[in-house]
Amino acid sequence: MQFLTLLMRNRLAAAGGIVLSLVVLLALVTPLLPLANPDVTDTANRFLMPGAQGHLLGTDHLGRDLLARLLHGTRLSLAVGFAAAFFAAFFGAAIGIIAGYFGGRTDNLIMRGVDMLMAFPYILLALAIVAALGPGLTNALIAVAAVNIPFFARNIRGVTVGLAHKEFVDAARLAGLGHTRIILTEILPNVIPVIVIAMSTTIGWMILETAGLSFLGLGSQPPQADLGSMLGEARGALITNPHTSIVPGAMILVIVMGINLLGDGVRDALDPRLRSGALTRPMPATRVERKGTIPDQGDGEAVLSLRQLQTQFHVKNRIYKAVGGVDLKVAPGECLGVIGESGSGKSVTALSVMGLVASPPGVITGGAVYFQGEDLVGAPYEHLRSLRGDKVAYIFQDPLATLHPLYKVGDQLIEAIRVHHPVGRSEARARAVALLKQVRIPNAESRIDSYPHEMSGGMRQRVGIAMALANDPEVIIADEPTTALDVTVQAQILSLLDELRRERGLAIVFITHDFGVVAQLCDRVAVMYAGRIVETGPTEAVLNAPAHPYTSRLIACVPELGGGRRRLEAIPGLPPAVDRLEPGCAFAPRCLKASAACREGDIALEGPGMRAVRCIHPEAELEEGVA
Amino acid sequence: MTGYILKRLLSAVPVLLGITVIVFLIMALIPGDPALAILGAYATPENVAKINRDLGLDAPLVARYFIWLGNMLTGDFGTSFSLNRPVIDEVLDRFSATLLLAGTSFLLCTLLGIAAGVISAAKQYGWADKGITFAVLLGISIPSFFLGMMMILIFAVELRWFPVSGMKMAYGGGGFADVANHLVMPAFALAVVATGVVARLSRSAMLEVLRQDFIRTARAKGVREGRVVWGHALRAAMVGIIPVLGIQAGFVLSGAVYIEMVFQWPGVGRMLVDAILKRDILLVQGGVVFVAACYVLFNIAVDVAQSLLDPRIKT
Amino acid sequence: MSTVLKLDGLTKSFPVGKRLLGKPRGVVHAVQPVDLEVQQGETLGIVGESGCGKSTLARMLVGLLPPTGGSIEINGAPLDNADPAEFGKKIQYVFQDPISSLNPRKTIRQVMEAPLKRLHGMTRAARDKRIAEIFASVNLREEFLERYPHEFSGGQAQRIGIARALAAEARILILDEPVSALDVSVQAQVLNLLADLKAELGLTYLFISHDLAVVEAVSDRVAVLYFGSVVEVGRAEDIFRAPRHPYTKLLANSAPVVGRALTAPEGRETELPDPLNPPSGCAFRARCPHATELCAREVPQLSGEDHRAACHHPLDQSGAIETEVSSQG
Ligand SMILES: Nc1ncnc2c1ncn2[C@@H]1O[C@H](COP(=O)(O)OP(=O)(O)OP(=O)(O)O)[C@@H](O)[C@H]1O
Ligand code: SF4
Ligand code: SF4
Ligand SMILES: [Mg+2]
16 A cells, blocks of 8 residues: 555656556557557558548558557567566566575576676577577567576575574564565565566566567567557658658657556565655755844854754654754864763764755754854855865774775875875875874785775774774874774774874764763763754763763663673663654653653753753752863 | 687586587477578488588488588588578678677777766766666667668668668778768667666676775775766676676677678678578587687687776686 | 573684685684583573674574584584574574564565474464564564565664564574664663663673774673684673783774874774685784784783683783783782
């Protein structure tokens, strides 16, 4: 049902579907229509023009009624096209599922055979088959179906291999299911959408192909005619009587176009990735739609200061308030930790600074980002670009995904330098080597020519750090730079970052979900929950005397090494979905101290000096902290 | 690198053998006496005797295959009875014409298709994207033979920009201008479908790549958008596009059969269709094996290009 | 107490660079000979860095991967998964990624019914009753049964995964990183649930994780895996407090802890050894501050009584090398 709604929402697909249904309907009722016999020749009335008495579309070179021939030809072409698609899909899918599920030698053998068939330009194979079996519509059908089997087989095999290694298949095995049952109940339901997609995108193609063989005179034989052979027969009179060619040709075009439109719609409706609208490309800078007043800069000492920043995701008719008014600031030489659970808006906050939030669907809807006193929200793209990587640099989480897989790490470093500084290649290269040495990469001179996949995770992240340092930025924003790494490597990267910041007086915004990391690295910390800062202050003050109930319970529920075997203090419930935030404190549903007042209006983030908390009943009296 | 090329060439040997086996088996499907089937209308007693001797048709299937293969390896593809000419000579003559046509089309579809796809992706949902998407849809829905016929009607008959057919090259005359003049229409007609497919694929490959983390990294470095799209993103997208180019080359070769019929192009496709209709089996066999082998070699070139582009492929 | 799970010289190697015919290009020893015993009612934690063979080991235990060598005994009988229906009743697995361990096109009821139907041959009514019981014990509402996996959060999906494992009524559960895909606040909920179920049903756990603190908090004993081998086994409260193997010590010192200053605990090489070209002797040699010539020559074997370590120069309580201490004293 959902599928049909989706399909109809897609206007082009709906149009294609309607056109196609009309044609199919017409083809179905053709025998019932009062049409002339399509095969009766009448040489006296050859080449009548469309509109002639009794011949709506005119007649062909033998005086046969074009309308009757067109409709009967359409019937034939559709039947053959659909049949070919069905057979190809059936056998191809069966082969693909077997090869993909069983893997190993079976897979190897089958796929070698398939590769062999795919080594032919497909028409050669079709021609060979027709040559052997002799011209004729059935043989053309066999040929077209046969040459398309490898396509299906390969496609379905790929999907099946992916599925066969999914954990739910293992789970089914452990639940006592045998191979046949697993294929039928676990694999097949997940493969069918792919088969449908592949079919809907190839039926049009197969109709073209069978028409093509008929056009060459190898398909349907006279007097029977499908659309292709009508076109083939009309070719001789192309110049003198073009209408005999245009009529069947236009019909093929209409049919195939209808199928293709519908097929695209089917694909979009069935492919979950496309369904969520994920396949949009992000624009060079996040869209800005700022409403309300622009807050002032606040603290003058901060090199970077976020004021009331709001970033949302507009997906269909939902609005996700990923960042709902965040205030943060960081001074030169300072390290600010931002901590929170997954989905609390840490990354979105970080990316908003330089307009790197994917857009669509992201929109910055309010607040300001002051860098050295200048508001960057809504700044012209070229200006933003000139600051990116030069004044404000990023280090991202997964170093394998964040480095370009096909460029040498050296080239990526050199590029980072040369975008902002007009230096020669050799000079940039020397600087790149120096950078790699600074981040303690052994044999920097040779490592510079490595590709990312040739390095270990820790080494790659060092390259990521080197790239961030390339232009001596004022601020580095590190978004969980060590989460993907093993603890031993994490310890090294953290101490490297700490050293670098002390040496260079860098301001660092360090995002993490690990209190241990914050405690070791950061001067100040801000705790985020549901897109807002709920508590902030000097690290020690916050960790030793958390004031917000969320902070204190989060600290309590994370086991700490050395605590021995024990029961953990769990927080019941889940973090809220940011598209359905209730008024008042977002933590209220999970908070033991929640009162009616907590669920009313906005609660301010307040406190003396560097300490602040967003809570009506804080756990502790705030003391003015000192960094 | 040379090692890799050699390795790939070596791995082509079983594929080539497989191709001959497949063609041989398909031809073995022909019902009735093979000698009569091969000779068809030319089945004089001396011809039957000759063919039985040449191809060992009395021998069992496996032996016949090896005799046939052995002949081919020495360059003997048999004789075309309808043309009364060695198959290999005819195929070579015709294939050069096809190569010119298909090669031009392939270049066209690669350049136009990738450019259209990249622009379409970079301007997603903009006017350029919508225009390209519609043109692509039209391109992949129109039968190339119908398109060719319509082009003849419009550009040759109505506008008289290009000649309908009658290229002199095939008969040993005609300079570059003559060839080019005759090439424009068929090459375009042939390129349209493949261009559509390449453009579609490039678009989705680009959309996929543009969402990747490393693109965000490039932007975070301050790389200019033009370079992000045409450098970082296209480079990564090519990894997905190149294999499809290999497949598209096969489609262009296949489509050439129709286009050669429509434009009277003296290529191998037209030769094959004529041969089938005249039931000149040896000519079909030889033509199919030869073209398929060339296509295999072309795909090796594609693999090599891929390995040059993607360092993650072990060479 | 009785031994419910016994691994004896269990190994697994993967051929790499397979060819259609002939021998593969190389062999990766994902799990070197491993000997372990798990007692009835115990939680044995297994820790190690990524790629050290944790999941390979776990998958062999439940028969999803055939071992290359060695043996597995369950309740004294050798592992025999010829009959999946019998085998599934003995040992079950809880997967790391809760969402992808549920078939996206099956309702939760269908997921839950499979083991009841296939392993226990229950009737419809009996199944419904049993599902209701299990759901009550993992704090899931029965209305979830008609929904599809994508409608659940990670924590809920992991409860469903646990419920499915319970439905098989196996007494041994292999938990492969059961909470690492979950949010910290939800992680504690699931860990507590696991503890309750264990106490209630008398289960035995093999708890795999890369998070030292989590493992310490839930385990009775802990085994540390490095490069496919167990390098240290001991009681949970001792193993990180007073590690005997230099690698365990490195791990413990690397874990970020509130109130401990940042140190880069490693001065020497940091890379794991190349699995295609394993070093001679101790695999940890290149990273070990105490490596000697003996370490290069001989592979250290697990030794010791309760607290065993595979090291030629194990550390004592104070963290010094024992041999050095003895030579001083
Ligand atoms: N492209 C997107 N489209 C729609 N919603 C998004 C998108 N990116 C993020 N969100 C939403 O924004 C919110 C904040 O996400 P964000 O990535 O900032 O969290 P995070 O704190 O960084 O989490 P993690 O610890 O997992 O990195 C989440 O609710 C998320 O679902
Ligand atoms: S404001 Fe109220 S509900 Fe929110 S954390 Fe404070 S006490 Fe709890
Ligand atoms: S055996 Fe030697 S190298 Fe290995 S951990 Fe012990 S001391 Fe270090
Ligand atoms: Mg994040």
